Amino acid sequence: MPLSADQETQEEDLNMENNEELPEGQQDRRSFLRYFGAAVGCGGAAIAAGTALRATATAVVAQAPAKPDIPGYDWTQHRWAFGVDATKCIGCLRCVEACKTENNVPRDAHHFRTWVERYVYLEGDDKAHIDSHSDPVNIAASGSEAEYRFANRYKDAKVEKAFFVPKLCNHCTHPACVQVCPTGATYKTLDGVVVIDHTYCIGCQYCVQACPYGARYFNEEKGVTDKCTWCYHRITKGLQPACVEVCPVGARIFGDRNDKQSPISLFIRDNRVSVLRPESGNAPNVFYVGIDKEVS
């Protein structure tokens, strides 16, 4: 029967006692074999450890997070999703305002759970002029970083096409942010929302880097990462997210995909919807209608 690497090592160990009597070349060979055996042993151990690690990884991913303690709410019964109809958005930014208030988001131009982008194609231009309310020109127009508006900066230009695109966390099916979190402080709930446990986040900002949509920000005062939760505290009580609630034109749609008659199910059924950056493999759950090729 062939010997395993460990057995070989033991065998060589036993033979080493007579090493002094062996000719030099043989001694070298024996010591080489001995260390080779040890190296193979180490390699084997590493592979075993790797396999165990993989098994643990699978187990951890498969394990469901602890059920939230919300009276009358069963998170196994819902599959939340969000829709954005860009053809309806008028760029009023009430959604941004509502979100900042509802979720206690720092009132400046650098922390947003949701924001709105403006795409303007001028006559003769191939590429869009893109800005958000965080653009210095727009901040100058509002007079404060805590007030949000789009300046009328294209009033003298010949605009060929223009539209607004509301953005927010995509609550991806395969969220890159959750993948990279070293502690598991950010995780995906069973009803499809990506949330952050602020009492467990270490504030490394790896998730901020991993999100291709720029949906996460770091809250310096709290020392943790933050982002849109689709107002989880509201939706689990049967309410709509704050941004959906205040949108005057119905550009934001929210609902349960398990309910075939919910606004979001109908929105996805009745329209040709797209998602942002499908090539990332993140499989977003915010579905868009009316966006252009340059939106990503």
Place this chain on the structure above:
Amino acid sequence: MDTLLHVAPFTGYVFPNETLIPWTILICVYPYLTGLVAGAFTISSLYQVFAMERFKPAAHLALLTSLCCMLVVPVPLLIHLGHPERAFNAMITPHTTSAFAIFGYAASFYTILLLLENWFVFRPHIVRQAQQRQGVLGLFYRILSLGSNDLSERALSYDRKWIFALAIIGIPAAHGLHGYVGFVFGSLKSREWWSSDLMPPIFLFSAIISGTALLAVLYVITCKLRKVTIDLPCVKGMAYTLWGFMMFTLLLEGVEFASLVYRGREGIEVIMEYVRGPLIIPFFTIQFVLGSVLPIVVLTYMIWRGTTGKTLIAGVTACGVMVLIAVFMMRWNVVIGGQEIAKTGKGLLSYQLHFWGWEGALVAAFTLAAPIVLLTILARLFPPWDKPAH
């Protein structure tokens, strides 16, 4: 608010949340120090494992340097964390899909390995001091000797076996640790500048050259300070090592950059705008010309002409300093560069380095100087010298 001073000005379109750059100069220091650990360990291993006698004069210094750098590696990370007191969460409940979660374990394993190897290497000194010295230092050495004063040939031979085994395990551990740092960046698909399979080997090879360069500089400086003759074959050996690994590093960086440009995926126009503009000084001038091409030309000339004596020492030391600067700039250009190119692929940000503050240049300079300060102290307690000072 203090942090709002760090808002990055931008051109084009960037996501609003991107205007505060998440990873600052401290995250450049972290891979730089990890690289020095791996590189210094390489020099130590060339002697301990591959029996390259020419590295003997610097081998113990290399091992001690590696330990000093490793002990400081977590510092910039901890300073950067929003909640450093929760850092152990990553080890208590590691999220195993995270490339970062394993860092605590890998770093701890390697630190223990380094401590053990250093202990075996310096055990004869520890035992002698434990027997000779009185007072606090005597107690310190007696505790460190762990109750064993055996310096017989049999015991020393046993030590040598341990050193050899630890050095062998240390090679994949040190290089794995640094290759893994490259993976932390290379595995992120959100940034085109980072997302490359070549990132781990680039980090690894640049780590080896940075450690070798540091050792060359430290060896020459310590010899000068101690007024001992500089071992020319040792310096020449480092010149060869530096030259060889620099070739690999340059080749890999070249291939990586060429692939990025040749693939020309979405956002390449902005990347090229970045390369032609803000990268002229940090990358092309400092990292490439002054830190890579110039040392390679100087080293090639010295190896070709068989330069020796003081010229060789001066040349290798100067090249060492240039390489050390270049590798730091490489970390800078990766970490900061990646974040200056907006995720939108339609804009560029400009990182603002401040002098004061936890994420400022002063703290970064302290964390860079800390291993040298630590080495100065430890070298007095555990002299890593091959020859006694005059």
